[in-house]
Amino acid sequence: xxxxxxxxxxxxxxxxxxxxxxxxxxxxxxxxxxxxxxxxxxxxxxxxxxxxxxxxxxxxxxxxxxxxxxxxxxxxxxxxxxxxxxxxxxxxxxxxxxxxxxxxxxxxxxxxxxxxxxxxxxxxxxxxxxxxxxxxxxxxxxxxxxxxxxxxxxxxxxxxxxxxxxxxxxxxxxxxxxxxxxxxxxxxxxxxxxxxxxxxxxxxxxxxxxxxxxxxxxxxxxxxxxxxxxxxxxxxxxxxxxxxxxxxxxxxxxxxxxxxxxxxxxxxxxxxxxxxxxxxxxxxxxxxxxxxxxxxxxxxxxxxxxxxxxxxxxxxxxxxxxxxxxxxxxxxxxxxxxxxxxxxxxxxxxxxxxxxxxxxxxxxxxxxxxxxxxxxxxxxxxxxxxxxxxxxxxxxxxxxxxxxxxxxxxxxxxxxxxxxxxxxxxxxxxxxxxxxxxxxxxxxxxxxxxxxxxxxxxxxxxxxxxxxxxxxxxxxxxxxxx
Amino acid sequence: xxxxxxxxxxxxxxxxxxxxxxxxxxxxxxxxxxxxxxxxxxxxxxxxxxxxxxxxxxxxxxxxxxxxxxxxxxxxxxxxxxxxxxxxxxxxxxxxxxxxxxxxxxxxxxxxxxxxxxxxxxxxxxxxxxxxxxxxxxxxxxxxxxxxxxxxxxxxxxxxxxxxxxxxxxxxxxxxxxxxxxxxxxxxxxxxxxxxxxxxxxxxxxxxxxxxxxxxxxxxxxxxxxxxxxxxxxxxxxxxxxxxxxxxxxxxxxxxxxxxxxxxxxxxxxxxxxxxxxxxxxxxxxxxxxxxxxxxxxxxxxxxxxxxxxxxxxxxxxxxxxxxxxxxxxxxxxxxxxxxxxxxxxxxxxxxxxxxxxxxxxxxxxxxxxxxxxxxxxxxxxxxxxxxxxxxxxxxxxxxxxxxxxx
Numbered sequence: 001x002x003x004x005x006x007x008x009x010x011x012x013x014x015x016x017x018x019x020x021x022x023x024x025x026x027x028x029x030x031x032x033x034x035x036x037x038x039x040x041x042x043x044x045x046x047x048x049x050x051x052x053x054x055x056x057x058x059x060x061x062x063x064x065x066x067x068x069x070x071x072x073x074x075x076x077x078x079x080x081x082x083x084x085x086x087x088x089x090x091x092x093x094x095x096x097x098x099x100x101x102x103x104x105x106x107x108x109x110x111x112x113x114x115x116x117x118x119x120x121x122x123x124x125x126x127x128x129x130x131x132x133x134x135x136x137x138x139x140x141x142x143x144x145x146x147x148x149x150x151x152x153x154x155x156x157x158x159x160x161x162x163x164x165x166x167x168x169x170x171x172x173x174x175x176x177x178x179x180x181x182x183x184x185x186x187x188x189x190x191x192x193x194x195x196x197x198x199x200x201x202x203x204x205x206x207x208x209x210x211x212x213x214x215x216x217x218x219x220x221x222x223x224x225x226x227x228x229x230x231x232x233x234x235x236x237x238x239x240x241x242x243x244x245x246x247x248x249x250x251x252x253x254x255x256x257x258x259x260x261x262x263x264x265x266x267x268x269x270x271x272x273x274x275x276x277x278x279x280x281x282x283x284x285x286x287x288x289x290x291x292x293x294x295x296x297x298x299x300x301x302x303x304x305x306x307x308x309x310x311x312x313x314x315x316x317x318x319x320x321x322x323x324x325x326x327x328x329x330x331x332x333x334x335x336x337x338x339x340x341x342x343x344x345x346x347x348x349x350x351x352x353x354x355x356x357x358x359x360x361x362x363x364x365x366x367x368x369x370x371x372x373x374x375x376x377x378x379x380x381x382x383x384x385x386x387x388x389x390x391x392x393x394x395x396x397x398x399x400x401x402x403x404x405x406x407x408x409x410x411x412x413x414x415x416x417x418x419x420x421x422x423x424x425x426x427x428x429x430x431x432x433x434x435x436x437x438x439x440x441x442x443x444x445x446x447x448x449x450x451x452x453x454x455x456x457x458x459x460x461x462x463x464x465x466x467x468x469x470x471x472x473x474x475x476x477x478x479x480x481x482x
Numbered sequence: 483x484x485x486x487x488x489x490x491x492x493x494x495x496x497x498x499x500x501x502x503x504x505x506x507x508x509x510x511x512x513x514x515x516x517x518x519x520x521x522x523x524x525x526x527x528x529x530x531x532x533x534x535x536x537x538x539x540x541x542x543x544x545x546x547x548x549x550x551x552x553x554x555x556x557x558x559x560x561x562x563x564x565x566x567x568x569x570x571x572x573x574x575x576x577x578x579x580x581x582x583x584x585x586x587x588x589x590x591x592x593x594x595x596x597x598x599x600x601x602x603x604x605x606x607x608x609x610x611x612x613x614x615x616x617x618x619x620x621x622x623x624x625x626x627x628x629x630x631x632x633x634x635x636x637x638x639x640x641x642x643x644x645x646x647x648x649x650x651x652x653x654x655x656x657x658x659x660x661x662x663x664x665x666x667x668x669x670x671x672x673x674x675x676x677x678x679x680x681x682x683x684x685x686x687x688x689x690x691x692x693x694x695x696x697x698x699x700x701x702x703x704x705x706x707x708x709x710x711x712x713x714x715x716x717x718x719x720x721x722x723x724x725x726x727x728x729x730x731x732x733x734x735x736x737x738x739x740x741x742x743x744x745x746x747x748x749x750x751x752x753x754x755x756x757x758x759x760x761x762x763x764x765x766x767x768x769x770x771x772x773x774x775x776x777x778x779x780x781x782x783x784x785x786x787x788x789x790x791x792x793x794x795x796x797x798x799x800x801x802x803x804x805x806x807x808x809x810x811x812x813x814x815x816x817x818x819x820x821x822x823x824x825x826x827x828x829x830x831x832x833x834x835x836x837x838x839x840x841x842x843x844x845x846x847x848x849x850x851x852x853x854x855x856x857x858x859x860x861x862x863x864x865x866x867x868x869x870x871x872x873x874x875x876x877x878x879x880x881x882x883x884x885x886x887x888x889x
Contacts (some may be wrong), residue, residue: 017647019873021554029757113731115557246742257750266687270746309541323665324686333606337758341606371658 014280023119024456025426026300031454034301037253038196038446039203041296046443056130064429067422068143076146090140091255093427095397096280097137097434098178098252099273102245102279104130105185108192109241112234118309120452121301124196125438127189127290128445132437133284134182136430141174144427167394170254177251181244188237194220195230198444249273262356263343263404266331272324276393279317279363282310283389290383292442296420301448304377311376316391318367321396325364339409347403355399362392486870487642491863495714499707499859507852513845517838524842526585527825532846533578534675535817536571537667538696539703541870542571545664546700548634551657553649553737556752556877557728560720563869564711565704567861571854576624578850593829594681602681611681619674623667641871650873668693679824683762687747694740698782699813701733702806707858709803711867723797724881730796730805736789737796737809741778743781744816756760762839766823770835774819781812797887814847 029037046054061273071078081088104126142151156165198220201213220226250270257269272367286307293302332340343356345357366388369375376382407414441447454460485832490496514532518524543565550558571578582591589596594611603609609615633656637649670687685691708726711717767775786808795801822843823833829873871874 017641017645017871017873018876019647019650021556059849243738250742250746254750254753258753260754260756265750265756266686267747267750268690269750271687271690271743319662323669326753327669327686327689334610335758336601336605336607336682380772 022303022305024121024303024305025453026303029300029457031457031459034448034453034457035199035203035450037298037301038448038450039200041442041447042200042209042444043204043206050439052461054436054439057432057439060346060432061429061436062432064426067425067429068139069462071143071262071422071426072148076144078420080418080420080423082415082417084408084413084415085402087401087405088417089398089419089423089427090144092394092397092401093430094137095252095273096247096394097133097140097430099277099280099393100278100284101130101133101137101181101185101281102274103251103285104128104443105188105241105245106179106278106281107285109190109238109246112238113242116309117456118306119204120449121298121303121306121457122285122289122310123452124189124192124445124449125289125442125447127185128283128441129284129288129434130185131182131189131231132434132441133281134178135183135437136434138178138237139303139430141171144394170251170258173251174255177248180249182242182361184237184241188241190216191230191237192235192452193445194218195222195352196449198222199450201236208392243276246270246274249277256456258402261404261408262332262337263328263347263400268324268326268327272321272328272441275317275320275324276363276396279314279321280389280393282314283315283393286314286382286386287390288438290379290386292447296442296447298448299454307379307382308373308376311370311382311385314385315367315370318363322364326361343404343407347399350403350407352403352406354401355395355402356449359395359399362388363396366392380432484870486720486866486868486875488720488867488870490716490867493714495711495716496758496859496863498708498714498882499855499862503852503855503859505852506855507849508850510847510849510884513841514849515845517840517842517845519838521836521838522837523590523825525840526730527822527839528712528842528844529581529585530591530675530825530844531817531843532848533582534821535699535814535847536578536850537575537671539572539699539851540569540575540693540854541630541664541668542693542696542700543704544572544627544631544634545661545668545728546704547638548630548653548660548664551634551653552661554654554874556871556874557724557881559869559874559878561704561708561725561729561878562638562872563865563867564707565599565700566635567790567865567867568707568854568858569635569858570861571629572627572719573738574853574857575627578853579620579624592678592681594678597681611678616674619670623671626663626667630664632783634660638869638872639865641869642866647873649874664695665689668696672739675823679821680762682758683750685747685751685759685762687743691740691743691747694736694743695813695816698733698736698740698809701729701736702809702813703735705729705806705827705852706803706810706829709799712799720879722879723799723885723887724834724883725801725878726802727793727797727883727885730790730802733806733809734786734790737783737786741787744778744782765833766819771819771823771826771833773835774822775814777815778812778819781808781815786812786854793885794888818843833846 023143025034035107075273079088079090081090104123107119107126108123111123145151145154151165154172165175194217197213198217201210201217204210204213250273253273255267256264257266259265289302289310290307293299329344332344335341347353366385369381369385402417406416514525514528518528546565547562547569549555550562565880585591586595589877594602595613602608634653637653639654640649641647669692672689672692676692678686705726708717708721708729712721748763754760766772786805789808790796790805791804795805818840822839823835826836826839827835872878
């Protein structure tokens with residue numbers, strides 16, 4: 001399977017067969033090369049192309065924000081929602097964006113605990129996407145409450161009106177789950193960035209930039225004591241973030257399961273949503289990284305090996321999602337409950353069959369190409385599949401929401417829902433916000449975790465010094481010594 | 483000569499394992515017989531419990547090996563042979579299943595096989611719960627599992643004797659479809675053998691719930707045998723605290739995963755409060771069976787969570803083995819809670835806790851676990867206890883996390 005390349009060779013030694021893994025950094029760069037490479041991105045003046053891209057995404061974002069204002073000033077009536085479908089694109093988009101945010105935490109927390117060294121080249125950008133995606137997600141419930149100026153009522157606080165939030169509502173649990181997730185992700189992302197910000201502080205020439213990087217690097221000097229505390233904090237935050245990868249989307253899934261609607265109320269929803277979230281998150285990371293590594297010329301740091309590993313995760317989580325679709329369908333028929341059985345037959349053959357089959361084709365069928373190593377390492381193929389998965393995962397949420405609502409128990413109250421241009425514009429607007437934030441990030445924040453990548457260079461490995469000595473998981477190299 | 487080829491055939495270890503298995507089996511059989519006196523249905527229920535325990539454990543141990551090939555795990559190479567040896571019971575599963583076949587055919591286990599309830603015999607449910615299809619599925623599972631054992635464990639053993647990595651490469655390729663097949667077969671086996679005990683009840687997460695329990699128990703058994711081997715001094719210089727730490731971390735993680743899945747199932751059904759679903763928990767949280775529900779919560783989550791949370795506990799072989807023992811027992815409690823109540827009352831009657839039934843079931847679990855160890859002792863006698871030519875062995879031996887061990 002993976003032994004055909006020259007870099008992966010099995011050779012024989014006196015005490016058995018030995019297999020060396022593919023290197024994670026190509027081209028044998030020195031520690032200084034890596035600093036110079038990443039710092040140059042932030043140091044160079046923005047190119048006209050970059051400014052063009054930025055203004056394009058910012059224009060879309062502005063258009064979306066305009067439509068949000070229009071909705072708020074006019075009322076939710078400008079959307080296509082009505083009885084019986086009271087949740088449409090808004091909640092679909094909310095769940096979609098929350099899902100996108102899952103790859104970052106998985107990569108930064110779970111892969112860290114699993115000692116997956118390949119995470120170092122991609123964790124920074126994946127975590128950034130997490131934060132931007134959660135920001136986009138949070139917009140939708142806020143707009144959907146209708147009177148956004150009362151949105152602070154979502155937060156429980158003692159008040160003279162004696163009004164409390166409904167703690168029995170899963171929507172309230174979402175407030176806690178999502179805000180916890182955003183907070184911890186933000187802290188984790190920022191903490192991991194401190195040594196790199198200090199590196200930029202020491203490297204950049206621009207005075208304002210130097211001040212800003214200096215402010216955010218919290219006086220980092222790269223001393224042994226700093227590294228010791230940093231690594232302890234990083235490990236603890238990784239441990240704290242790991243349950244959050246599971247909890248956020250599980251709580252989101254309870255928005256549906258707590259309602260006893262056929263098609264929503266089923267026990268597999270929490271892990272099924274988590275698998276789907278990681279699946280869509282990795283697809284988004286793939287889409288953006290394929291472009292980023294090309295544009296910023298990071299091919300020696302984000303190698304084919306990284307992309308292949310991500311494609312394997314896309315294949316695995318895609319099949320978990322497929323497993324959940326199959327279980328839902330099977331149990332609905334097995335249950336003998338005619339309403340459950342109907343909902344699933346209706347999904348596949350009813351008014352929204354087009355959405356259902358789009359979802360199945362994109363999420364279950366398209367990742368199957370990754371069984372082939374050749375296709376796992378083919379840039380155009382992985383780019384197309386990642387786009388398809390993004391589309392498919394959006395349609396998954398839409399299918400779940402719309403099909404269970406449009407045909408419920410009473411045929412007299414059946415209906416059909418189509419979004420208005422306002423809803424479509426707001427969704428497009430959040431894509432604009434997401435991409436704008438990502439473009440700003442890619443330019444002004446170290447896109448690659450400089451210190452962590454240095455730690456996986458061959459020179460940093462314990463077997464390269466003398467055998468048996470423990471090396472810290474991060475290279476202890478003073479950021480000032482570039 | 484490869485220094486990592488550890489042949490235990492001439493050492494006392496296989497004999498010790500066989501004796502331990504024999505004692506467990508004898509005590510278990512005695513408890514099994516005594517417990518069921520006067521209540522023949524206790525024997526059927528107890529046997530089913532013991533069978534599910536050993537089946538889930540042994541099949542999942544093969545899955546563990548396949549999974550470690552699939553993800554190219556380096557850390558596991560030094561200890562992977564232990565789960566592989568312990569999984570040998572898979573090969574005798576069809577024999578162990580014979581009493582169940584008799585019990586089912588004589589109408590003593592599955593209510594749906596002899597029920598005249600119209601609801602169970604029409605539509606998709608009638609099709610799925612038809613005897614020919616049911617038996618065909620069981621045969622299919624057995625074929626897949628035995629095939630998986632022969633291929634994955636077989637290639638791992640073949641790697642011991644050759645100097646090229648062809649057998650390992652085969653496993654890299656074949657582990658992926660086998661992991662997929664395992665996911666499907668363990669799901670539907672848990673539906674067929676356990677969920678259909680109450681044929682009206684259904685839960686989409688039931689397959690994941692079963693898997694999570696089996697996986698935790700597999701890791702626990704693996705840790706216990708690691709410790710036995712280490713105490714005997716058989717894996718000196720190979721087994722280090724890093725390996726205990728790594729398996730302990732997985733054990734800890736999947737204990738939480740089990741809790742997450744079990745809680746998802748419980749919480750969603752409780753919150754929805756639909757009679758056709760809540761009946762499962764309502765019947766298991768009354769008339770004495772709630773003791774097992776609470777014991778599951780504490781034994782499978784609260785105690786092991788607090789115990790295994792600390793890094794130094796996971797790195798202490800004696801301590802982490804205590805955690806493993808707790809979880810091995812907790813898995814028995816969990817499965818008992820799901821399976822035994824069904825056999826505690828006549829059809830249609832409310833379930834009633836019976837300690838005689840519990841004794842029967844736990845006797846069967848002990849006897850089956852004994853059989854697992856006896857079968858494994860034969861494998862340990864024949865093959866190297868370390869995957870001595872595994873191409874990742876050097877990674878597994880060289881790894882040091884940098885953690886500080888005070889003791």
